[in-house]
Amino acid sequence: xxxxxxxxxxxxxxxxxxxxxxxxxxxxxxxxxxxxxxxxxxxxxxxxxxxxxxxxxxxxxxxxxxxxxxxxxxxxxxxxxxxxxxxxxxxxxxxxxxxxxxxxxxxxxxxxxxxxxxxxxxxxxxxxxxxxxxxxxxxxxxxxxxxxxxxxxxxxxxxxxxxxxxxxxxxxxxxxxxxxxxxxxxxxxxxxxxxxxxxxxxxxxxxxxxxxxxxxxxxxxxxxxxxxxxxxxxxxxxx
Numbered sequence: 001x002x003x004x005x006x007x008x009x010x011x012x013x014x015x016x017x018x019x020x021x022x023x024x025x026x027x028x029x030x031x032x033x034x035x036x037x038x039x040x041x042x043x044x045x046x047x048x049x050x051x052x053x054x055x056x057x058x059x060x061x062x063x064x065x066x067x068x069x070x071x072x073x074x075x076x077x078x079x080x081x082x083x084x085x086x087x088x089x090x091x092x093x094x095x096x097x098x099x100x101x102x103x104x105x106x107x108x109x110x111x112x113x114x115x116x117x118x119x120x121x122x123x124x125x126x127x128x129x130x131x132x133x134x135x136x137x138x139x140x141x142x143x144x145x146x147x148x149x150x151x152x153x154x155x156x157x158x159x160x161x162x163x164x165x166x167x168x169x170x171x172x173x174x175x176x177x178x179x180x181x182x183x184x185x186x187x188x189x190x191x192x193x194x195x196x197x198x199x200x201x202x203x204x205x206x207x208x209x210x211x212x213x214x215x216x217x218x219x220x221x222x223x224x225x226x227x228x229x230x231x232x233x234x235x236x237x238x239x
Contacts (some may be wrong), residue, residue, distance in 0.1 A: 001199060002148075007189035008071070013141070014136050014141065015136075015139055016132075017144040018129065018133040018136040018144065018147075019129045019132070021150075022127070022128050022129035022152050022155075023125075023146035025121070025125055025152065025153070025156050026047075026121065026122060026125050026184070029117065029118055029122070029156075029229070030043075030063050030118070030123040032087055032114070032117075032229055033115070033119045034116055034234040034236070035112055035114070036112055037040070037235055038115060038118055038119075041106065043122050044119075045103055045225060046103060046104075046126060047122055047123070047125070047126035047129075048126065048131070049102075049123050050097040050099075050122070050123040050124060050125065051129075052099060053095035053099050053123065053132040054095075054126075054136065055203075055228075056095045057092045057095050057127075060089050061092045064091065068082060068083060068087065072102060080201060080204045080205060081106055081201055084198075084201035085193070085194075085198075086197075086202075088196070088200050088209065089132070089194075089200060092127070093192040093193045093195065093196055094155070094189065094193075096123050096127055096159070096162075096163065096192075097188065097189050097192070098122055099123060099206075100120060101185075104116075107110065108166050112238055112239060113168070113170075113234055114167065115234055116164070116167030116168075116169075117159075117163035117164065117167065117229065118163070119163065120159040120160065120162045120163030120166060121156055121160065121163065123159070124155045124156060124158065124159030124162075127155060128151065128155035128156075129152075130173075131151075132147050132151065132152065135141075135214055150218065153222060157221045157222060157225040158192045158195050158205040160229055161188075161191045161192060161195060161225070161228070162188045162191065162192040163188070164188075164190065164228060165186060165187040167190035167239075168180075168184045169181045169182075169183075169185040169188060172184060176237050198217060199217065199218075199221075210229075
């Protein structure tokens with residue numbers, strides 16, 4: 001007797017397993033945007049920009065690692081710190097932020113504070129979904145549950161805090177206070193970089209201590225992320 005699963009090409013199964021966690025989190029964020037939904041065309045564009053950010057990041061990180069390898073030995077304890085914070089986090093959060101800002105900063109639909117969380121989440125989850133396809137295709141379905149529980153929510157958490165400050169930047173810009181707008185734009189990027197860098201540094205270290213810190217960090221950030229999403233959605237207001 002043939003099962004339906006046996007009739008589905010294995011590549012499609014891998015892609016679904018890689019993309020589904022990000023899609024479910026996008027749906028969660030979309031549902032939380034209760035006052036005024038963002039147009040589908042803009043959200044699709046942000047997902048596409050997330051894929052573009054992943055492609056750009058791949059090239060930039062490769063170049064950054066090549067430079068790092070010329071000056072610091074892999075055995076040097078600073079190597080992983082520089083790699084995690086100054087290459088991976090700076091590049092990935094930078095490409096996402098720049099493309100998100102290009103697509104949304106002057107967009108007329110950016111008229112509520114929670115919109116910023118939606119924008120950051122969709123571009124970040126587009127990035128994560130595309131990145132996840134590479135991991136699942138390369139390492140098999142066994143890695144999919146771990147990625148779904150750790151990496152995908154990790155990308156979402158970085159984006160939620162980026163969106164938190166990005167929305168406030170737009171609010172202050174609309175009020176004519178460019179100094180506060182600029183400060184919040186910088187915070188949107190810097191906070192995401194610090195969270196991402198710490199996440200990667202702990203994951204790369206692979207010691208018992210770093211693993212314990214890693215899981216404690218994930219639990220704390222996920223709890224704070226969920227509370228932030230709920231609070232921002234509940235207190236959403238026009239910009």
